[in-house]
Amino acid sequence: MIRELLHEVPFPVTAILVLAWLLLLWRFWMFTMKPLMRPSDPKELPYWIPYVGHTxxxxxxxxxLLERGLNYMNRSHEIFAVRVLGKKIYIITEPADVTAAFRDSEGLSFDGLLGRLLRNFNVKPEAFERAWHKPQPGDWCYIPNNPLNPDQLDLIHFVEAVYKKQLLPGEHEEKLSQAFLSSASKSMQFGPDGLLDNCQMNEEIRRRLSLYSLCRLVIVDAVTRSFFGNHLHNIDPDIVEHMISFNRYAWMVVFGFGTGLFETPVAKPQKALMAALKGEEAWVLKQLLPVMDLVGIDVESRAAMLLMSYWAAISNEYNVTFWILAYLLYDESLFLAVKQETEAAWRQPPPSVASPSSGGEDQDEQLDVMYLSANSPRLEAIFNETLRLRNGAGAIREVTKTCVIGGKVFQAGNSLMIPFRQLHTNEKVWGPTVNNFDPSRFLDKKSLARHPSFRPFGGGATMCAGKTLAKEEVFGFIAILLRRFDVRLAAGAPLDETASRPSKDGSPNIGRIPPFPLMNDTVPSLGINGPIDGMDVIVDITTRCPKKG
Structure with a gap:
């Protein structure tokens, strides 16, 4: 009878019914029977299209998607998996499991991800092989008692060691920090020597600025000059704009969308940056370039490697700074508290010594950024709370051998991801107000800054070496801005009067200031997310300390 019924149904309909039936059987097997038969495997978040999965x-x-996965697991923070481009990605959000994952350097490797990044940044195959080659006696790149590379590291790990030496607290990091502050201070002014004119939203209002443009332009410019001197600016005066554009679409490169038949938005700025990086660079690169020459890395691949390092140095700082300033501008009490903390960090320099952080303009004041970083509890709490809520990145590892974490078996050949936002919003750690911006949580319980559920800089052997420098750059930028200018929301009343208070009739001050910007979560995150396009914060600033003379 069924055969007769099917015979009367048109073939296309029959084919669709058969495919639908097979799909239902497959889905029942994958997400009902298989988990029952293999309880030690992390559950997969269900999907309908094989291979494509959750891509x-x-x-x-x-x-x-990750929030949907947590809900599927009833917010238990048990390990689960999603499928992207046919490959399983295990998702870990439980603090104890995260700690175990960072400790397992044998079964979980960062090198696989790093290798994929190098290829996506267009490092050529031969250069890729040479970069991972460990020098052995008799090799073309082996030098006995090599003064530059005494441990005979492969180029990849040599570069990592050099950057750690530069970025970890100490003499080298301090010089880099001071170079950043000096450049930022010179840029943070109006006129031909500054960058603020480039941030203006309305030429008729002299000092009405885009806060996001202000943070991006000044910080990217200062990082570029502190790492490369004026070299890249001399090669290409638009180098800062190229890097800002590249960072906006960098996710396309990281996930392998930067190449192909059709040119993507990231291609043009990437080409411009690569062209500038093919010359002779300054800074710690003087130590890297001779080793690159010895190993035999071609110019194109060398520029690609340098672009990766350059991009990593600027990819997060301006977004963090933007959000902190936005929170301050929308909250009078926070603004005044941070203003007081930053003011306490300004010092009189020794006689006849120009301030490295004022560009030589104001000889009577000098920012002690190390004091600021160590003695600003309110600013540090805001910094940490911003990192907690706005960090959409995640630590990724390749599973190189079968291992067990949290009672679940991870199969070799798959990947693991520790999404920081889901880790940072674990209700069991942060409480019922987990999604609210509340810096007092870090003031009331200082141990939260060291909690395993707070990992804004990653963990394990790959913890970000530049976290001290990044903090000093963000704190220094804010201190210089608040010292030099009076800042207020463009559409609101002065911050010290009514910006965050009810109006005279007792109603909320809605309409007098624009809505707080929303975070952009529409593209894959590689760190601190910026605001959604069109939701900038517009500010009016007035110079407090005009030039002398």
């Missing part, structure tokens, strides 16, 4: 959702709104 579209991951690249369109990864944060929403």
């Amino acid at each position: 579209l959702a991951f690249f369109r709104a990864s944060d929403k």
Whole structure:
């Protein structure tokens, strides 16, 4: 009878019914029977299309996908998996499991991800092989008692060691920090020597600025000059704009969308940056370039490696700074508290010594950024709370051998991801107000800054070496801005009067200031997310300390 019924149904309909039936059987097996038969495997978040899995959702709104996974696991923070481009990605959000994952350097490797990044940044195959080659006696790149590379590291790990030496607290990091502050201070002014004119939203209002443009332009410019001197600016005066554009679309390169038949938005700035980086660079690169020459890295691949390092140095600082300033501008009490903390860090320099952080303009004041970083509890709490809520990145590892974490078996050949936002919003750690911006949580319980559920800089052997420098750059920028200018929301009343208070009739001050900007979570996150396009914070600033003479 069924055969007769099917015979009367048109073939296309029959084919669709058969495919639908097979799909239902497959889905029942994958997400009902298989988990029952293999309880030690992390559960997969169900999907309908084999191989494709959650690929579209991951690249369109990864944060929403991960939240859906947590809800599927009843917010238990048990390990689960998503499937992207046919490959399982294990998702870990429980603090104890995260700690175990960072400790397992044998079964979980960062080198696989690093290798994929190098290829996506267009490091050529031969250069890739040479970069991972460990020098052995008799090799073309082996020098006995090598003064530059005494441990005979492969180029990849040599570069890592050099950057750690530069970025970890000490003499080298301090010089880099001072170079950043000096450049930022020179840029943070109006006129031909500054960058603020480039941030203006309305030429008729002299000092109405885009806060986001202000943070991006000044910080990217200062980082570029502190790492490369004026070299890249001399090669290409638009180097800062190229890097800002590249960073906006860098996710395309990281996830392998930067190449192909059709040119993507990241291609043009990437080409411009690569062209500038093919010359002779300054800074710690003087130590890297001779080793690159010895190993035999071609110019194109060398520029690609330098671009990776350059991009990593600027990719997060301006977004963090923007959010902190936005929070301050929308909260009078926070603004005044931070203003007081930053003011306490300004010092009189020794006689006849120009201030490295004032550009030589104001000889009577000098910013002690180390004091500021160590003695600003309110600013540090805001900094940490911003990192907690706005960090959409995640630590990624390749599973190189079968291992067990949290009672779940990870199969070799798959990947592991520790999404920081889901880790940072674990209700069991942060409480019922987990999604609210509340810096007092870090003031009331200082141990939260060291909690395993707070990992804004990663963990294990790959913890970000530049976290001290990044903090000093953000704190220094804010201190210089608040010292030099009076800042207020463009559409609101002065911050010390009514910006965050009710109006005279007792109603909320809605409408007098624009809505607080929303975070952009529409593209894969590589760190601190910026605001959604069109939701900038517009500010009016007035110079407090005009030039002398």
